[in-house]
Amino acid sequence: MRPRDLEKIGISGVYLNKLHADGLLDRPSRGLYTLSDSVPTEHRTIAEAGKRITHGVVCLLSALRFHDLSTQAPSVP
Structure with missing residues (x-):
């Protein structure tokens, strides 16, 4: 919150x-x-980003991983 x-x-x-x-x-x-x-869950950072950037867009790899549609993990800078 x-x-x-x-x-x-x-x-x-x-x-x-x-x-x-x-x-x-x-x-x-x-x-x-x-x-x-x-x-904390594995999706906490996506939830935090969603709260901070209300009109943001989750990248394709992160979205696929979130919905368990891919085995590829997004890269971490």
């Missing part, structure tokens, strides 16, 4: 910082929060 997602329903970013300081939320990258007890 992002702070602006919660501000739409009346939850302040200050509250997110408090939950992070109390250890209830993790911050995997700037502006993104997850529950501290959540288990």
